[in-house]
Amino acid sequence: MKVNFKIQNNIIIVDLNGELDHHMAQLVKQQLNAFLLKKQAKKILFDFKNVTFMDSSGIGMILGRYKELQKINGKVGVVNVTSNIKRIFEMSGLFNIIEFFTDKSEAIEKL
Amino acid sequence: MKVNFKIQNNIIIVDLNGELDHHMAQLVKQQLNAFLLKKQAKKILFDFKNVTFMDSSGIGMILGRYKELQKINGKVGVVNVTSNIKRIFEMSGLFNIIEFFTDKSEAIEKL
């Protein structure tokens, strides 16, 4: 999995690529935390467009970022989630606490 | 692997698809022999365009058909062989006894 970060509209956009399992979730977390420290942004948008696999480690990683950002009144959003991965989001109740978008530009505007 | 047979210019054209290992070589051999019995053709052209893998079982299968057709004065040809598979053909000396073509219509004309 490759991860790319971009800042737009004060939002860190995390472009995930490949399979988001525990191995990759750890790498994403490390890189993201380092990036957060430098950039001081309060919002993160995870783009799932190119994610081909996710298990509960992905849920944990996103939930972890949500909890950290909550402390500083920040927000976490997710965009472009496809069917199989959607089921996992649904099962774990993440839809209730995190903002979901279907369109990236809408997400960047509204998050 | 999928195999398709076609007759053109009195040549049985064997369109190989996928990985030509021992498992698949056996299937190809069976189907080809049944087809040969019905059609009474004396020439076989193996099209390797869509073959993604071959090991020595592929060599054995082609050599086997060559030997059978030799008995009835027939011929075996091969077309569209790509680099990795080419090495295996070269190592086993098949280039010396079987006709190789780079172009399919040329093969159908000249075999």
Next chain:
Amino acid sequence: MDILNEMKLEFLSVSQNESFARVVVASFAAQLDPTLEELADIKTAVSEAVTNSIIHGYEDTIGTIRISSKLYKNKIEITIEDYGKGIADIEKARQPLWTSKPELDRSGMGFTIMESFMDSLEISSFPGKGTAIRMTKNFEDKSSKR
């Protein structure tokens, strides 16, 4: 029921083997010609169980994980074992959102996902000895389709 095929895999509890384990089981299961969704379900369940052995079973040590799988007509059986810490309270561990390691960003959804993506799930575990997860999944019967 007759066993059509059988395999066993053994590997180290390092996180780069999570994707390796998924590929191995998925490519074995592929012999039954499952749908893409069935394959995705199996990959996810295997990933959960293997990750648990790495994180919870062996914690910061490196141990051996064993996977064995059997194929039947339209059915796969998968067993994933470690020889690590074990689970003291299996009832509690199965509950959605319960995790012993929230500090490691665990969501506590692993067993819930395995249960809902597979058709059966059995957990046997002995503290100090290790954990074995046995799961089965039934595939759609293609022979009845037109």
Next chain:
Amino acid sequence: MDILNEMKLEFLSVSQNESFARVVVASFAAQLDPTLEELADIKTAVSEAVTNSIIHGYEDTIGTIRISSKLYKNKIEITIEDYGKGIADIEKARQPLWTSKPELDRSGMGFTIMESFMDSLEISSFPGKGTAIRMTKNFEDKSSKR
């Protein structure tokens, strides 16, 4: 040299497992980030050895094939074992174009291909006990490239 990763696989000697074995070893080897050609070489060598165990080792019976593999920095070691017939004359078996089963369309090129696609090949075999093939391949060192 330090072992970076290690796995063992066990499966039945049926021909549909030839492609399964290739996928498993290739996806394990992928952790060393080999070139496509290096991967193709490994797949071919594994395919030859596994096919030999199925055809020559177990002939018309079904037995167990074991593969084990270790990853080192820029190097893979692969061992493929069966507990079948064994090879009486290893020297002869290694010769190009020599086969004991020409009637089964064997070309006698298996060992020649393993030898030329891998960097080392050791055969140990005992008639009636079985055969073990140990192969290694060195990968191009990417760290020295710019």
